[in-house]
Amino acid sequence: MRYQSRILNFYMGNVKNNKIGVLDIETTGLSPHNSHFILGGLLLYTNKGVTVKQYFAESLAEEKQTLLAFLEDIKHLDVIITYNGKHFDLKYLRTRMSQLGILEDYQFPFNLDLYLVLNGHSSLRKLLPNLKQKTVENFMGLWASRTDEISGADSVDMYYQFLQTKSSELRHLILLHNRDDVLQLSQLLPVLEKSDIHKAFFCLGFPVENLYISKISFDSKEIKIHGSQRNPLSYSAYGFDDCPCILDFDRFSEEFYINLPIIKRSGLVIADTKAFEKDFSDLQKYETFENGFLVLKQGNLINYMEANHFVKILLERILEVIAA
Template sequence: MITIQHPVSFSADYPLKRLGPADNLLFFDIETTGFSPASSSLYLIGCIFYDSSAACWTLIQWFSDSPEAEPECLEAFFSMTREKTVLVHFNGDTFDLPYLAGRARHYGIPFDLSHTESIDIFRRIRPCRKLLGMDSMKLSAVEQFLGISREDRYTGGQLIQVYTDYLTSQSPARLHLLLLHNEDDLKGMAAILPVLSYPDMLRDGGTFSESRLLSPEETESFGESPVLQMDFTGSWHLPVPLSHTVSGAKLSFRDSSIRCLIPLYRGCLKYFFPDYENYYYLPAEDMAVHKSVGAYVAKSARKKATARTCYTKKEGLFIPQPKRIWEPEFREEYGSPVSYAAWTPELLSDPEKASDYLKLLLEQI
């Protein structure tokens, strides 16, 4: 086994403390001769970690310079995970970690990763696929989304041939090529970390800052409906501005802010009383009244209310809400999926409820 270790420049435009303490982080990537641990072998494991004694980020690579050296590489990696317990990778939950486990079992090497935390960048951003507008979530697609230009001269299949040639020739040039490719992949992991700001944003939401009621003239794309503008700020920072429409609302994401444009409903909606057994429905007035009041109405002018007819009506402006945040709730008809709250500026006097409203919208992305 050949071990290479030296300091590297490793800076990320993303707060690493969101992943864990720097001393615990271990960024890693593996190189193999195939996809199945049953019919291929591991020839390189590369890691970047923070060396607190030297106060710098350090690259370490374990290279299998012969087929017999593979178990040493595995043992060296598992030994490091006893101290570095936060494993950061791209698609490692699906490939790298199961592959390492399979090769360890092949050699009868004991290992235990139950004490580690696995942070798979691919898995974290996958729920954001619709928001990011990406057809593919491959590493190259993520780099393209972030505007990262990285020329990868060799495919995985070509590198397998380079490794095969190395085993025969022991060529330093081929070794350098294999090590450099792995190092570039690891450094590239730091470059794509800002993409994690999108799942951070969807999870954390934002803090309500201000609102404004816009006239139809200011928002032509919404037709004649008045539009409520709500602004939020967050502790995350998005590398690429985006916009998305959900439940009729337009959300714009930029830097550390979210702007929501929510078309309000103007018209007549119904509030349905929950205890309809205690109400009469008055067909002429198209409304329900409590039995204590309905007792004074002629029997011919009243009916026992049902869940569908036990309502009172209200005219005005209403804000749609995917789930109940503000009360009372109004609906177009009984059982309508969307509920509304009567709009008044005081509705947003509680900033926590405004932030809860944003989270409901983000959950639908």
């Protein structure tokens, strides 16, 4: 069953097709320089529930074609959910792609990395012995749902045995381990409720249609927004609507930068929404919004939810202008 969350839908529901998948990979080692991609698991949400697709290399010689098939399905998604995917799964895949000489310009969807959310923006690190996926599963009462009884290291040993024997039983156990990993990861989404989710998205980024925010920051005069483009284009401006801001979109680097002036008064950092030809009335629900002015920061305290909402509406307006 697909996890339903008003907050998660706020951050993920505005991507183009709202196609979300859960990703996990199996490899013969931790370093992509001296190991191989052997199996990719992808859980996809459908109208009838969920389906799990697996891409298994029957031999090391099949690594390239198996990886290509895996990546072909990933590219049609808008968001992928991983557990430490930024530092392992996606990093590993990019390096193997480079070494195999495939898909030089490939763009992964936005990555919602649950490990990064929990590690940096929750108290679970203090409560649990570690933040390994299986430890968090146990904390969330999901351990009994596992049907596999092997570890990742066991899976590697079994794969090398499989290469020699072509045992259907070994193949089944390897696939079962990977299948359980993606199924369990999909069930871990409620753990987001244990985090400071608005702070997490402010720090880690979130998608707005075809733009993927990677960093939001403040300096003495501006709010700065940096990210990447899913469908890159080039666009530059030193003014936008009635705001003297800087927009820099580069199709070659696939990045974008936005520098927006802010108002600083009595320890407050304020955004003037009246400078834009866009309806910001959704911000009226916040106590920090009045007469078109939104308080983004009070002293050292950032209003993460309000700041994220402002940035989201702002980027929607910028995309309207760029696409016109």
